[in-house]
Amino acid sequence: MKYLSPQFRVVLVAFTIICLSSCKTKGNEIKTTEKITVGAERLDKYLPLVKGKKIGLVVNHTSTVGNSHLLDTLLSLGENVKGIYAPEHGFRGEASAGATIKDGKDGKTGIIVFSLYGKNKKPSPEMLAGIDVLIFDIQDVGARFYTYSSTLHYVMEAAGEQDIPLIVLDRPNPNGHYVAGPVLEKDFKSFVGLNPIPVVHGLTLGEMAQMINGEGWTKQHCDLTVIPCSNYDHKSKYEVPIKPSPNLPNNQSIYLYPSICFFEPTVISVGRGTDMQFQVIGGPLKAYGDFSFTPVDKPGAKDPVNEGVKCFGMDLRNSSAFEDKFTLDYLIDFYSKSTNPKGFFTNENFFNLLMGNNWVIQDIKAGKTAEQIQSKWEKPLAEYKLSRKKYLIYPDFE
The missing domain is CATH 3.40.50.12170 (Uncharacterised protein PF07075, DUF1343)
Known part of the structure; x- marks a missing residue:
């Protein structure tokens, strides 16, 4: 050369x-x-x-x-x-x-x-x-x-x-x-x-x-x-050519990540320590669901939640995550099934940092629905959307 x-x-x-x-x-x-x-x-x-x-x-x-x-x-x-x-x-x-x-x-x-x-x-x-x-x-x-x-x-x-x-x-x-x-x-x-x-x-x-x-x-x-990229817009369904981090192995995990990352500071596993990271959720209770998996220590997932414990829950690998988008439904559902709600959240401070506030966790504990919680963030979200428009490089999704 x-x-x-x-x-x-x-x-x-x-x-x-x-x-x-x-x-x-x-x-x-x-x-x-x-x-x-x-x-x-x-x-x-x-x-x-x-x-x-x-x-x-x-x-x-x-x-x-x-x-x-x-x-x-x-x-x-x-x-x-x-x-x-x-x-x-x-x-x-x-x-x-x-x-x-x-x-x-x-x-x-x-x-x-x-x-x-x-x-x-x-x-x-x-x-x-x-x-x-x-x-x-x-x-x-x-x-x-x-x-x-x-x-x-x-x-x-x-x-x-x-x-x-x-x-x-x-x-x-x-x-x-x-x-x-x-x-x-x-x-x-x-x-x-x-x-x-x-x-x-x-x-x-x-x-x-x-x-x-x-x-x-x-x-x-x-x-x-x-x-900028060429030939990209915000309606594009882009598949990443390389997994961006050890526990986001494919696009399905990436689509689910915004919704199920909130399980991280809880007793529920998100599949770290398996080959289904951020595509399955589960805990030790059979009430969480029929699907089961057992997390183990492995490269990129040291000391995963519920290591060596059989977890029961949901397999989301074939869900329509791209179309379904962000939801609190999974989190609220698992919390409602817990037999120990006081111990469900293992690090409330970290949960609040992930959520960006301290009121969502209180609403979940109070039994509010996802729709009721979402209604409280709609106004600042609408304001953000207006500001966001000024900085777009690519045609938007709406």
């Missing part, structure tokens, strides 16, 4: 992407929607912005250009990558949810990897020293508590403070076809929810970045460039 001109190498990489996009992938990957081109694949749009500069990459295992990692692609084109910044689950995407990520070096290239899910969730000035431009490229799933959007928030803030331009290589949102759930209240800000957005926000991370900047949610405005 070193004997080829930079222009020819760009053409060669782009041609390879086109060829590979029609191939079936293996393992945890599924066939992508061929007509959509993600931002990372639009090399001609962002290579001129980084040429001759020292680059920092905020990336993980989903940051691919065809079958090549973005890091490898940039290095093959002679670009100068000086640092990697890794979110939750790490640069290779193998760590369990919530597991601390440590600084280190990439074994393949020797480039230093800084953790953004350990002591620092925001890049420090020392971590960004010598960087001329940052590139952010991570596949999101469109739920507020999925922490990649919080990483984006802090990267934007740090980039603004250090006067470093940020390029977001956009990717489709597999849950981008609707907006739902309560809007985060300011007293419940945390890394599982930093901004006043609903549970299902209906934005790509490129659009999210524009909204963060436009609404002034960071301490410092960021010099932002978004490289």
Whole structure:
């Protein structure tokens, strides 16, 4: 490759992407929607912005250009990558949810990897020293508590403070076809929810970045460039080519994730420690349902809820989750069947952080229906929808 001109190498990489996009992938990957081109694949749009500069990459295992990692692609084109910044689950995407990520070096290239899910969730000035431009490229799933959007928030803030331009290589949102759930209240800000957005926000991370900047949610405005996807809109049914984290193995789990993540701080398993993560729910009581499974400790799911205990509940693998969208029905149903309602929630504070308020849990305990609870968040949700419209890059679902 070193004997080829930079222009020819760009053409060669782009041609390879086109060829590979029609191939079936293996393992945890599924066939992508061929007509959509993600931002990372639009090399001609962002290579001129980084040429001759020292680059920092905020990336993980989903940051691919065809079958090549973005890091490898940039290095093959002679670009100068000086640092990697890794979110939750790490640069290779193998760590369990919530597991601390440590600084280190990439074994393949020797480039230093800084953790953004350990002591620092925001890049420090020392971590960004010598960087001329940052590139952010991570596949999101469109739920507020999925922490990649919080990483984006802090990267934007740090980039603004250090006067470093940020390029977001956009990717489709597999849950981008609707907006739902309560809007985060300011007293419940945390890394599982930093901004006043609903549970299902209906934005790509490129659009999210524009909204963060436009609404002034960071301490410092960021010099932002978004490289959009082509041929994508918010009605698209996009299948992610690589699972975005260890316990979201396929699109069905991604569609169900906004609804059943609220079981995490309860006695109910969401399938961690099985091969059906976020597609089954169950607990030790037979009253929860006829379907059964037993969680075990395994890579990406250390010490799962109800480890080694036979759980009874529901198998949602064949449910119409894409069309059904976000719901509290599962949570309310399981709570109503519990023989120990006082012990059902194992960490009420964390539940409230996930929900973005402290009143939904009280309404569930009081026996309110999903419809009654939802009616209380409709006004702030409608206000969010109006604000969201200003930052859309792609045609909307309505």
